Amino acid sequence: MYYYIYDSYLSEEKYEKVIDRVKTRLLDLEIQGRHEKLTMLKSVDELVVDEAKRGTNTIIVVGNDKTFLKIVDAAAKNNITLGYIPIGVGNLLADCLGLPPEDKAAEVIAARKIVSFDLGRVANQYFFANLTISKNLDRLSVEKDNYKIVPQGDCVEIGVSNFYFPAEGESLDRKMKKFSAQDQRLELVIKTKSEKKHWFSRRPIGQLVDSVIQGTEFRIKSFEYLPITLDGYKIIKTPAVVDVAPVKLKVIVGKGRLSNIN
Amino acid sequence: MSGVDETVIGHSIKIEGDLVSNGSIAVEGEVIGSIKTEQTLKIGAQAKVTAEVKAQSAIISGKVEGNIVVEDKLELNESAEVTGDITAKVVSIAAGAVFNGKCTMSNGRKSSEKAEVQG
Numbered sequence: 001m002y003y004y005i006y007d008s009y010l011s012e013e014k015y016e017k018v019i020d021r022v023k024t025r026l027l028d029l030e031i032q033g034r035h036e037k038l039t040m041l042k043s044v045d046e047l048v049v050d051e052a053k054r055g056t057n058t059i060i061v062v063g064n065d066k067t068f069l070k071i072v073d074a075a076a077k078n079n080i081t082l083g084y085i086p087i088g089v090g091n092l093l094a095d096c097l098g099l100p101p102e103d104k105a106a107e108v109i110a111a112r113k114i115v116s117f118d119l120g121r122v123a124n125q126y127f128f129a130n131l132t133i134s135k136n137l138d139r140l141s142v143e144k145d146n147y148k149i150v151p152q153g154d155c156v157e158i159g160v161s162n163f164y165f166p167a168e169g170e171s172l173d174r175k176m177k178k179f180s181a182q183d184q185r186l187e188l189v190i191k192t193k194s195e196k197k198h199w200f201s202r203r204p205i206g207q208l209v210d211s212v213i214q215g216t217e218f219r220i221k222s223f224e225y226l227p228i229t230l231d232g233y234k235i236i237k238t239p240a241v242v243d244v245a246p247v248k249l250k251v252i253v254g255k256g257r258l259s260n261i262n
Numbered sequence: 263m264s265g266v267d268e269t270v271i272g273h274s275i276k277i278e279g280d281l282v283s284n285g286s287i288a289v290e291g292e293v294i295g296s297i298k299t300e301q302t303l304k305i306g307a308q309a310k311v312t313a314e315v316k317a318q319s320a321i322i323s324g325k326v327e328g329n330i331v332v333e334d335k336l337e338l339n340e341s342a343e344v345t346g347d348i349t350a351k352v353v354s355i356a357a358g359a360v361f362n363g364k365c366t367m368s369n370g371r372k373s374s375e376k377a378e379v380q381g
Contacts, residue, residue: 147279
């Protein structure tokens with residue numbers, strides 16, 4: 001039995017028809033199950049824990065990349081396999097996993113090709129994509145093995161990536177081959193401002209990957225508490241030790257997934 | 263990429279300590295301490311390295327202060343500035359490169375050829 005969790009934004013009227021199409025397709029493919037909508041009062045973590053206790057082993061996230069990333073920690077801790085039906089635009093993670101949008105993703109769920117991914121761990125929280133720090137970088141350092149990495153003036157973001165998915169407009173091809181979420185390693189990614197400037201404002205556009213260091217553990221230290229953003233939704237504070245989680249996350253993926261996903 | 267580290271040190275960071283990797287290393291920033299890799303080390307034109315260096319092979323275009331020991335081939339490009347002793351099986355020094363130190367070359371046989379170059 002599948003359990004479907006819908007993000008709260010899907011309650012908007014404009015998504016009604018899409019949701020109906022998705023539900024009809026799930027019925028056609030005979031992969032229907034129980035459906036639950038997230039609200040302010042229902043936390044993802046509690047829903048997942050309750051479902052795991054009921055014996056559910058597959059949860060399908062209906063929403064966007066943010067919805068998927070929010071459920072990763074609880075899913076991994078409860079050995080749940082995750083599926084994902086992306087709805088809306090700009091779901092880059094869904095693209096990387098080979099998941100077509102809306103009702104077309106139901107076919108991927110039905111085909112049930114499952115891949116195990118590594119996860120990152122920090123402060124007993126698991127993350128799928130990355131953690132980032134972009135404030136007061138001159139007050140922190142990162143230690144790995146027997147050396148220390150000290151950011152210099154033009155550094156604008158420090159991140160630790162497990163699954164690297166590019167920002168909109170960023171090239172997928174060559175860069176993606178450097179990163180793998182199945183190699184039991186994390187990548188420390190340091191970004192600088194792009195030298196490309198907007199044609200009328202002359203302000204720099206976007207960020208460039210400047211440095212990449214692979215490792216299994218990074219220790220982030222700072223002179224004061226600095227915010228670390230986890231998978232784009234959760235904030236923790238420095239100091240922090242980031243390492244490869246001892247568990248893996250099982251995810252249903254499509255045929256069009258990135259070539260570096262086995 | 264399976265099983266090996268690939269390290270890129272850009273100009274926006276400084277490394278202090280012992281940088282060890284079993285994969286290739288590319289340095290465009292600053293490194294103070296030591297660098298050791300079982301594969302290729304590339305030191306870019308903007309890089310500043312104050313370190314003892316050990317690598318399988320190395321291509322140097324930037325500034326290095328410290329001894330360099332390379333198993334295979336060491337290339338000093340025209341923008342390279344090396345202050346320290348170098349040891350390698352094969353050494354290539356481009357016109358314009360600055361090298362101050364002792365050069366020891368070994369072709370794997372017992373006897374070794376030594377050369378001293380003052381840049």
